Amino acid sequence: MENQNQVTEEQFVLAQRMESLARQNAQQALRIADLEAQIALIQAKAQQPQDEEVTDEDYEEVPADTIN
Numbered sequence: 001m002e003n004q005n006q007v008t009e010e011q012f013v014l015a016q017r018m019e020s021l022a023r024q025n026a027q028q029a030l031r032i033a034d035l036e037a038q039i040a041l042i043q044a045k046a047q048q049p050q051d052e053e054v055t056d057e058d059y060e061e062v063p064a065d066t067i068n
Contacts, residue, residue: 009066016049027066030066034062034066
């Protein structure tokens with residue numbers, strides 16, 4: 001019976017690890033989407049006539065906790 005309890009405990013630990021990895025994956029997917037949007041914005045601005053100067057104020061600061 002104890003062997004079955006160990007398997008259940010191991011399965012629980014593995015399930016928790018899988019959930020953690022899934023959350024990390026989702027956060028990374030959001031970060032990638034954000035970066036892709038920023039790249040698209042920069043590329044779109046690069047296609048426009050260079051009449052105006054681009055400043056740091058045109059870009060949004062990325063929260064440090066989203067950078068892995």
